[in-house]
Amino acid sequence: MNSIVIFDMDGLMFDTEPLYYRANQKTADALNIPFDYSFYKKYIGVSESDFFEAMYKQFPEKKVNQFIVDSKKDLEDILFSEVPQLKIGLIELLTYLKEEGYKTVVASSSERKIVDKLLRLTDLHIYFDDFIGGDEVAKSKPHPEIFQKAVQLVGDEASEILVLEDSLNGIRAACSAGYKVIMVPDLIHPTEEAKVKTLDICEDLEEVLMKIKSEKII
Numbered sequence: 001m002n003s004i005v006i007f008d009m010d011g012l013m014f015d016t017e018p019l020y021y022r023a024n025q026k027t028a029d030a031l032n033i034p035f036d037y038s039f040y041k042k043y044i045g046v047s048e049s050d051f052f053e054a055m056y057k058q059f060p061e062k063k064v065n066q067f068i069v070d071s072k073k074d075l076e077d078i079l080f081s082e083v084p085q086l087k088i089g090l091i092e093l094l095t096y097l098k099e100e101g102y103k104t105v106v107a108s109s110s111e112r113k114i115v116d117k118l119l120r121l122t123d124l125h126i127y128f129d130d131f132i133g134g135d136e137v138a139k140s141k142p143h144p145e146i147f148q149k150a151v152q153l154v155g156d157e158a159s160e161i162l163v164l165e166d167s168l169n170g171i172r173a174a175c176s177a178g179y180k181v182i183m184v185p186d187l188i189h190p191t192e193e194a195k196v197k198t199l200d201i202c203e204d205l206e207e208v209l210m211k212i213k214s215e216k217i218i
Contacts, residue, residue: 002103002155003218004162006147006179008045009108009115011166011186013124014084017044023075030070031063044188045167047109047140079114083121087184089205094127096209102218103159106131107150109140129154142172147179162199162218164208171197180217182208 010016021040028035039058043051055064097104104127108115112133119125130153137145151161163174166186174181175197183194183201190201199217202208211217 002159003101004103004105004151004155004159005097005218006150006161006163006174007104007106007128008163008165008167008170009106009118010110011044012164012184013087013090013106014118014122015087015186016079016084016118017187019078019082019084020075023078024071027067027071027074031066033059033063033067035059041187045109045141045165045169047134047137048111050140076114080117080121084118086122086124087205089207089209090124093205093209093212094124096213098127103154104128105150105154107146107163108132109134109146111135141167141169142176144173144177147173147177151177151179160218162212164205168194182211182217184208 007013010020021037024040025035043054052064052068055067094104106115106119106128110133112135115131115133119128119131132146132150132153134140134146137149139145147163151157151159161179163179163181164184165171165174165181166184167188168191171181171183171194180199181197183190183198184205185201195201200211202211
């Protein structure tokens with residue numbers, strides 16, 4: 001039976017959320033859209049399509065249409081020109097999991113090409129057995145589809161599964177799938193719902209590694 005660890009990407013592996021926000025704000029400012037961080041943070045962890053749908057409900061359709069086009073370029077310009085900072089403990093955790101024979105897979109709401117590019121920019125692709133992007137599923141987090149498909153890539157439902165997440169939508173998705181989940185908070189502080197639905201809340205990935213080693217949670 002496989003033991004599988006599923007990693008979210010943005011905010012969990014990489015400190016990319018500030019870069020996403022910066023790119024989106026740059027695009028919105030250029031188009032005179034009254035976009036700000038309070039709007040952005042409500043949609044951390046969801047797919048692009050859900051994010052854009054929310055924008056259509058709040059801002060003029062013509063401007064959102066242009067935002068969708070321009071923001072992709074602005075985002076790629078920033079993400080692909082700056083190697084994102086790795087989260088504390090990531091390399092140590094991945095090294096241990098690989099040495100111990102765990103299956104590892106990335107399940108990100110970002111597009112597949114962005115996941116692929118960032119993994120290769122940081123040389124992290126060597127640690128993962130596979131990955132899946134938000135554009136490869138019909139329903140985004142908090143729906144469990146992306147995690148279920150991630151499991152299918154490297155194992156099956158009989159596997160021991162642990163999800164690592166920083167967002168509430170990701171936690172909800174993991175719980176809906178029936179998987180254990182640990183939260184490592186990034187921009188979003190743990191809510192009471194997060195505390196109830198997670199196996200644990202860890203300060204960083206170093207703490208996750210210690211728990212896997214000492215408590216044999218998977």
